[in-house]
Amino acid sequence: MSSFPARAVVDLSAIRANVRSLAAHAPTAQVMAVVKADAYGHGLLPVSRAALEAGATWLGVAQLGEALELRAAGITARVLTWLYAPGAPLDQAVAADVDLSVAAPWALDEVVASARAVGRTARVHLKVDTGLGRNGLTPDQLPAVLDAALRAQAEGAVQVVGLWSHLAFADEPDHPTVHAQAEVFAEALALVEGRGARLEVRHLANSAATLTAPALHYDLVRPGIAVYGLSPVPQLGGPADFGLTPAMTFEAQLVTVKPVPAGQGVSYAHAYVTPGETMLGVVPVGYADGVPRHASGSAQRPGGPLLVGGRRLSVAGRVCMDQVVVDLGPGAREREGDRVELFGTGASGGPTAQDWADVAGTISYEIVTRVGGRVPRVHVDPEHAEPVAAPQVEGAAR
Template identity: 65%
Template sequence: MTLPPFPDGVPARAVVDLDAISDNVRALREHAPSSDLMAVVKADGYGHGMLPAARAALAGGATWLGVATAAEALALRAGLGQHVPVLVWLLTPGAPFADLVAADVDVTVAAPWAVDEVAAGARAAGRVARVHLKVDTGLSRNGVATGDLGAVVERLAALEASGEVRVVGVFSHLACADEPDHPSIARQATAFDAALGVVEAAGLRPEVRHLANSAATLTLPDLHHDLVRPGISVYGNSPGPLLGPPGRYGLRPAMTFQARLASVKQVAAGEGVSYGHLYTTTQDTTVGLVPVGYGDGVPRHGSGGSAGPGGPIAVGPPAARRVLRVAGRVCMDQLVLDLGPGATDSPGDVVTLFGASDGVPHGADVPNAQDWADAAGTISYEIVTRLAGRVVRQYVPTEGEGAS
């Protein structure tokens, strides 16, 4: 990817490589060649833009799309311009089931209360509701509990017999798939098989069974079933440090986050930098102001100073690039870099918080999202997803050209 020109008057941008998303989906399909693939585009496509990411994923061979909320599902269906199965899984009482059913969105039953609301939505919409039953196999989060499963399945079977719903899927979610040897994986797989037995005993014949997230798609082929549901890996990030870098799996990061230096000035030795003076200069030096902060999605835990090194940022042209650490507290709208004595950096110069090194993702001289996650004590998912709306998105290829 060749990065486009930095827009005039814009302090920060996130460049999204749509071809990378398409290529990542192709690579993921190679890891699960016998299964359909649902690209998860919730949370605005993990911060990459829901609709552009969805189109790029479909261009790469995704056969389903998945989102968390009703609003996401309806916006996706309205804006996509093509028909593809869309599943929504995180719904609350009073959700717009009739609108979802009318829009041909697959809805999830993850708790007993949802059965009757889905049926009412189907009647109001005047069409059969496509339902996926989510079972809790050990995550203790969203999903029908084992003790409620029999009654929920019995009720769904009755509604399918009366023509109000069609149970097209059964799924669950793994707690520790990013730790391939974790004993909970086998327990959850066994619990999922048991739940499928309950469903089949009731006479239901779902089209798709799905359990595998990104980590399981890449490392646990026995759990691929009919459909895999990768999320973070669609965007070229590894599901976790224990699994190794994304390149190991043929993935490349799709997002590059950059800003322009707002000012450069001299600061004497012994001066405190930013709120709380976490960082104190050790020599006469040059500091640069980067106009992004936690209001833009830069984690405040990426502050640097007495408590440890801050988040990494690449500074300077390719021939003289260096990776520096945030000096002092990350503020709402800005952060500071100690550029070093004699630095020749100037206001307007571009710095890269994470992403591509002159078109080469995860170049040795440019930090990646995992580097920032390590500095902030979090995960790469949060780093890319939290970028705020005021960070301008640029798409390569330009939207309208499509993704290869």
């Protein structure tokens, strides 16, 4: 039993619905649900299973450990992992039939060595840096690495099954870099296939491109944030505009409600001072739990939004490590134990992760992913009518 006075409730039915909606946006492609970073903070295994139940045929993770955790849990769908350092235990990935990205010449050498060591063919996806300037083979490096990969394929050490890249400005669909990167990718694809590689999948589209750039869908799309019901292009439309529903609701309980006089400084450095007699409430989550300190509030700038008793209020004063304060107003009727919603679906005027992102000057991806590990994840599944792995929170919020 958890005694933590907050929780992140994850709706697995929303995850399934989002995956189905994304598949409808890309009807000619398979769907890889990107579940890196503990499924963007939503829970790796429950989300992965829900995504596969909804029709995703691939799972994508950044870290090798995440891929191995999926395999250890009995998940047999295709899994791609793409971020590892020299000396990583790639032999475990090869033995577990995990697809590996090759983004540098040294990586191919280590994949081949691992495949030989375990006596199993490694499935590799060559990653090309088409303009993001991050991980990936440069177009100049690609020919030599491709030739080496095809030699290793001839001996049975590897199989080149994919070519992929990542967009820098997919959240701005008309940005010239999108078209430029698409051209570089097409050139790389022509080279790879021209030299005899028989690819299973070619993939370039992330969430934003899945929703806005059908020409870039190829054989496989890789939605991440959209799987969780958040819009990758908020300037173009919110979740509902793309048939998505936010899956996470972050909620807590009031632990203190008390009257204070006018002129009461609130939280560290008294960035907020009560303008009149009022009631203050303490919400027991802070930056250690993922509440952005940049969402602190002052008299000049409202803090992060909160839904309390059906009223939309905001953080008053500095966000602390373990708590925030809300000015409930004079005559407030809320009491200790009452529910506070930090973000959720946005229904009934409640705040969303995007609202917090706007206040904190960041993106919704960071808001959901940074929810701290000590916050219990409660997975609910209205489609199946039974809670899934739902820990009880002592003094459950009302």
